Amino acid sequence: MSLNVAVQMDPLEGINIEGDSTFAIMLGAQARGHKLFHYTPEDLSWAHDRLWTMARPVTVQRVAGDHYRFGEPEILDLGRDTDVVLMRQDPPFDLGYITATHLLERIQGETLVVNDPASVRNAPEKIWVLDFARFMPPTAVTRSLGLARKFLAEHKEIVVKPLHGFAGGSVFRVGPDGANLASLIELFNTAYREPHILQAFLPGVAEGDKRIVLVDGDVAGAVNRIPGEGEIRSNLAVGGKAAQTGLTAREEEICAALGPELRKRGLLFVGIDVIGGEWLTEINVTSPTGIVAIDRFNGTDTPARIWDAIEAKLGG
Numbered sequence: 250m251s252l253n254v255a256v257q258m259d260p261l262e263g264i265n266i267e268g269d270s271t272f273a274i275m276l277g278a279q280a281r282g283h284k285l286f287h288y289t290p291e292d293l294s295w296a297h298d299r300l301w302t303m304a305r306p307v308t309v310q311r312v313a314g315d316h317y318r319f320g321e322p323e324i325l326d327l328g329r330d331t332d333v334v335l336m337r338q339d340p341p342f343d344l345g346y347i348t349a350t351h352l353l354e355r356i357q358g359e360t361l362v363v364n365d366p367a368s369v370r371n372a373p374e375k376i377w378v379l380d381f382a383r384f385m386p387p388t389a390v391t392r393s394l395g396l397a398r399k400f401l402a403e404h405k406e407i408v409v410k411p412l413h414g415f416a417g418g419s420v421f422r423v424g425p426d427g428a429n430l431a432s433l434i435e436l437f438n439t440a441y442r443e444p445h446i447l448q449a450f451l452p453g454v455a456e457g458d459k460r461i462v463l464v465d466g467d468v469a470g471a472v473n474r475i476p477g478e479g480e481i482r483s484n485l486a487v488g489g490k491a492a493q494t495g496l497t498a499r500e501e502e503i504c505a506a507l508g509p510e511l512r513k514r515g516l517l518f519v520g521i522d523v524i525g526g527e528w529l530t531e532i533n534v535t536s537p538t539g540i541v542a543i544d545r546f547n548g549t550d551t552p553a554r555i556w557d558a559i560e561a562k563l564g565g
Contacts, residue, residue, distance in 0.1 A: 452525075459524070517555070
C-alpha cells in the first residue's frame with residue numbers, strides 16, 4: 250500500500266540528520282514506497298470548506314549536506330490528496346501551533362493526522378502530565394512569588410521552568426537560600442503570560458533523565474540522557490549524552506498506566522521523561538524525539554514500528 254504523506258515540519262535545511270526523529274520517520278516512509286510532501290504550518294489555508302497547503306514533493310537520503318531533494322510545488326487538498334499528515338513541527342506551543350491543530354482537526358474524518366491534533370492541543374506536555382500526579386515529583390504551577398517561596402521552603406531545592414518550554418530551554422535550579430528566586434519569578438512573569446512550573450529538585454537527574462518512547466501506547470524503547478559537566482539539564486539539544494538503558498519496574502508501571510490513555514486519544518508517537526527511574530516529569534506529544542539514539546543502541550527500527558501502526562489504522 251503506497252501512501253501520500255504530508256509532513257508538517259520546520260524547514261528541512263536546518264535539521265540534524267544524524268539525530269532527527271522526523272527525518273528517520275521520513276526515511277522509513279520512503280523505504281516503504283510512500284510519497285512524501287513537505288510543508289510548514291504557515292502554508293496552511295482554509296478556503297471553500299477545504300484545508301489546503303502549498304507543499305513540495307520531497308525525497309530524503311542520509312547524506313550530510315545533500316539530505317533532501319524537492320520537486321515542483323503542488324497545491325494539496327489535505328483531506329482528499331493525502332492519506333496521512335504528520336504534525337511534526339517543533340514547539341513553541343503558541344497560538345500558531347494551536348491554530349494549526351484547529352485547522353488539521355477539520356480533516357480528521359478524511360485523513361489520518363498523527364498525532365491527533367485535538368489531543369495534542371488538549372495535552373500540553375507539562376499540564377496533561379498532572380493527570381498522573383501519583384507518578385510525579387512534587388509540582389506547583391504558579392506565577393506567585395509567595396507560593397514559590399513556600400514551595401522552596403518545603404522542598405529546599407527546586408527547579409523553575411517555563412510551562413511551554415522545550416528542549417531544556419530556560420530551566421533553573423534554585424538552592425535553599427532562595428538567592429535570585431524573586432528576580433527569576435519576576436523575569437518569568439515578564440516573559441510569559443502563563444504560569445510556570447516549579448518542581449522539587451531530584452538529585453537522581455545526575456544519573457540521567459530517561460526518554461521512553463511509546464508507539465500506539467506500547468513501549469518501543471528508551472534512552473538515558475545524562476547531563477553534561479556542570480549541568481542539570483540532560484536534553485541532547487543542550488549537550489546531554491545518550492546512554493543505553495532499560496526500564497525499571499516503576500517505569501513499566503508508568504507506561505502501563507499511560508498506554509490506554511494514549512491509544513484512546515490517538516497519540517500514536519509519544520515520548521515521556523522519567524528521572525531516577527521513578528519520577529514522571531513530562532509527556533511529550535507535540536514533536537517527540539529520541540528514536541534515532543534508541544535504535545542505535547538497541548538495534549531496533551522504531552520508524553518501521555510507527556509506520557506499522559499508521560498502516561494498521563488505515564486498514565493496510
